[in-house]
Amino acid sequence: MGKTQPSISAFATTAVVLLSLVSCGVPPTTALPQQSPTPTAACPSAGTEPQPSSCVAYDGNAAMAQNEMYRQRRKLSPEMQAQLDTHLDPAKEALNALVKPAAPANVEAAFASLNLKEVQTDDGGNGVRFGVAVPSGGCLYGVVPGEGEVTIQAGGGIMDGGCLEMFGH
Structure with a gap:
């Protein structure tokens, strides 16, 4: 009978076994540095109580205020505000002349008669809210109620874009 030759997989298996046996008995030369746990959650600050190491503290009220920033109006220069x-x-005169309750199309037509064409409206059932971009910059915004006087203000556009602040974002 002839001699059989060992297969390549037998050599590989033997090498892995020997390597693992040799490395098991060798102590590490340097200790691994201790790592602090990485925070895995955001936890509202609890005043003077210590936070768990798995938390990053945050001020919930400040976060909510920042979340509402899109509703804020841009600041205008005094000259721009005066203009x-x-x-x-x-605008108030044109809107007060509307037959109440006014429809959004009526509000848009009142502003078009003043050459103000970039009008956003929202009829939530309590009157028509509006926001109008003025070509020279800034916005007119307010509400034409179902009954009573129109309220209108002038100021900068909202951070979200446009002149009419939307609810429920």
């Missing part, structure tokens, strides 16, 4: 204010009386 924008000149549009208030004509």
